[in-house]
Amino acid sequence: MQPTFIYGTAWKEDETERLTRLAIDAGFRAIDTANQRRHYFEAGVGAAVAGAIRDGVVRRDELFLQTKFTYLRGQDHRLPYDPKADPATQVRQSFASSLEHLQVETIDSFVLHGPGDHDREVWRAMEELPVRFLGISNVSLHELEEFVSFAKVKPSFVQNRCFASTRWDANVRAFCRANGITYQGFSLLTANVKELRSAAFREIVKRLGRTPAQVVFRFAQQVGMIPLTGTTDPAHMREALAAGEFELSADDVAKIEETSS
Numbered sequence: 001m002q003p004t005f006i007y008g009t010a011w012k013e014d015e016t017e018r019l020t021r022l023a024i025d026a027g028f029r030a031i032d033t034a035n036q037r038r039h040y041f042e043a044g045v046g047a048a049v050a051g052a053i054r055d056g057v058v059r060r061d062e063l064f065l066q067t068k069f070t071y072l073r074g075q076d077h078r079l080p081y082d083p084k085a086d087p088a089t090q091v092r093q094s095f096a097s098s099l100e101h102l103q104v105e106t107i108d109s110f111v112l113h114g115p116g117d118h119d120r121e122v123w124r125a126m127e128e129l130p131v132r133f134l135g136i137s138n139v140s141l142h143e144l145e146e147f148v149s150f151a152k153v154k155p156s157f158v159q160n161r162c163f164a165s166t167r168w169d170a171n172v173r174a175f176c177r178a179n180g181i182t183y184q185g186f187s188l189l190t191a192n193v194k195e196l197r198s199a200a201f202r203e204i205v206k207r208l209g210r211t212p213a214q215v216v217f218r219f220a221q222q223v224g225m226i227p228l229t230g231t232t233d234p235a236h237m238r239e240a241l242a243a244g245e246f247e248l249s250a251d252d253v254a255k256i257e258e259t260s261s
Contacts, residue, residue, distance in 0.1 A: 002133075002156075002182055003030030003064045004221060005241060008230035009045050010034070016044030017051075019232055024052045024063075026237035032159075032184075032228060034068035034113055035098045037078035042067060046102040066109035066157075067098045068137065069126065071116040087118040088125035095129055109157060111135035115143045120150055127153040135159060135184075141171045148179055159184040159228075164195035164259045168223070177224060186228040188216050195259045204252050210243075217243035219256045 007023040009016055009032060020031060031049070034040040049065070052058050069091050072083055081093035098107060110131045112122060126134050135157030136147060148154050158176055162169050162185035169185070176183045189196070189212070196212055205212050213229075217240055220227040229240045248256070
């Protein structure tokens with residue numbers, strides 16, 4: 001079963017464990033990370049998950065854990081694989097390292113953290129891993145079309161930064177719908193600050209008596225997107241999850257899809 005909301009853990013550094021645990025305590029059951037120490041602290045996520053399971057807050061089978069393989073160009077000196085190894089070996093080494101970091105025996109979703117120079121070799125190695133879902137992030141429509149054309153196991157997920165100025169990545173989302181791929185959207189708020197000040201959007205927020213974040217997240221869910229949030233505020237975590245408690249009208253959805261500054 002796929003999640004309806006994901007807690008994102010990028011850029012949290014030494015606060016990763018504490019914030020991930022707060023998210024689990026608030027009700028999040030899907031966590032996104034990456035084996036890329038430059039922007040993520042995957043072991044901090046693992047410590048939070050282990051603690052929540054140990055304390056009886058959640059069972060492992062109630063959690064959706066998603067991590068990523070990142071090419072060398074996206075890493076710093078703290079590498080999860082041998083930089084001289086071939087790409088397929090790097091995938092396997094990164095995956096094994098993720099299992100150790102997360103302190104689990106299984107990973108639910110394994111994502112290629114952006115296309116690169118060895119995509120076919122990397123994807124073939126990913127296809128052999130014991131995971132439920134594969135995905136790709138930071139991908140253009142052309143790149144995604146190419147992946148689907150050569151993949152034996154097609155991606156279940158696409159995860160992109162989602163801009164209102166592109167009608168919320170409309171072309172990529174349309175391709176995903178047509179090919180049975182679920183779209184995960186991140187930076188839904190931070191990438192769209194200007195657009196979410198529009199008169200049409202502010203009118204919807206005011207009329208519904210919801211926060212702007214709740215309206216954006218609910219919009220995302222209603223158009224078939226899984227939203228991510230990386231909020232560090234426990235109150236905002238609970239507010240985000242409450243986005244599933246109301247419905248936007250078809251007219252409101254259409255207005256938000258066309259949101260502009």
